[in-house]
Amino acid sequence: DSGVTQTPKHLITATGQRVTLRCSPRSGDLSVYWYQQSLDQGLQFLIQYYNGEERAKGNILERFSAQQFPDLHSELNLSSLELGDSALYFCASSEGDGGRGNTIYFGEGSWLTVV
């Protein structure tokens, strides 16, 4: 158990809908990262937050947004869902800002299936 908690574990929804994935980082970690992993793709970096502020952005679609709250938990919002958004979404956290060798620890992921 990494200490990173993600909910829900599984989610099935229809195209065009909107979902919110939630993540609680490890106790004491200030950074939260979101990654998307599809069957034939590696871990695609979406976005990183550090202590409530956006720190780095990857190939995150405009239909997707995220935020980190004062209590450091984070939410990833996915809207106007398409079939291709079906993937495993991982949240990860680290003590520092990630770029200085702080190991990032992953949650168990949220399986999203869009039908």
Added chain:
Amino acid sequence: GQNIDQPTEMTATEGAIVQINCTYQTSGFNGLFWYQQHAGEAPTFLSYNVLDGLEEKGRFSSFLSRSKGYSYLLLKELQMKDSASYLCAVSGNRDDKIIFGKGTRLHILP
């Protein structure tokens, strides 16, 4: 831009040694991570290299050459439970994001 390359799949025999290579091209470099991921599960941290050389941790070792943009993960005394994907990831210093390669799927044969 950033690019991380590693072989897609490898096969090895139980009890043997296998080396998984990773080459990278990044704008800036803070360090290189190796993670293990079993199918459908979360990646778990294996090692972190920031300086050139070999880091040994039990059956697993990781090597880094910054000048060559090259790393490898060495797994000794392979066990069936080592069947997994191994992910190489690089932390650049321009914007701190950690970028992962597509992973190497390792199959262990009895």
